[in-house]
Amino acid sequence: MSAQLFAGDVTVGDTVGELVVTPTEITLFRFSAMTWNPHRIHFDTPYAATEGYPGPLVHAHLHGSYLARLVVEWAGPRSRLTRFRWQNRQYAVPGDELRITGTVTSVDGRLVSCELAETNQRGETCAPGWATVELPEKNS
């Protein structure tokens, strides 16, 4: 069970934990199936090569899902995500080690905003993200 954060537990500059994932071709296959995504770029290595990529590409929404996972699991099941966005900047392929991190950038009562980043093993940012969560009161 993930821990629960409460209002007052976090301050600006706190880290939002860390998640390290290394997607495989099976990871991509399952995410394509789950999202009914037919694009060859996510499962067909020879096709990906015709577009100049070294392998099938991690889905934009899988990058976003990893970022969202970090903040939701950090905040705990009783917290409420109010806003989440991300950008896709650099592609990733199976075998890349993706490190998802975050920092608290503002605290306004129960509302906590964070900056998130997914970086690869070369230190390139694949996907920056931003999230706001509402934490429960401690005695609620």
Added chain:
Amino acid sequence: MLGEYEMVIERGKVAEFARATGSRSPGYFGDDAPIPPTFLVTSSFWAPEGEDALVQRLGLNLPRVLHGGQEFSFPGRLPHAGDRLTVRLTVESVTEKAGRRGGNMTFIVLLTRYLAPDGVVVAESRATTIERGAAS
């Protein structure tokens, strides 16, 4: 408006989505599981015309299309397993910009609203799709 249709948040699909993103968080595996925030991308499955029809109606050239980014907002609690939502898909904006390497880039923002049966918006999604023009 590009389309309006119903989506059912199914418990098994919520658990499957969580697993597909590597999560074993127990909250996603119960009767009343909340969705992972990005789960709403699966709503395109429920579109009666299918997503290929959407690509055709927008006139997109798929190999030149990138998913630039996305935003979700949730005014209330996140949708849960068992919820029935109405999905309303619209084009919010289309903007042309000059690409850094020549050729134009077209930014299309697709706004999807998810409504509860009482008409309250429970989630909004803005997806920015970028179509790269032919290099000059």
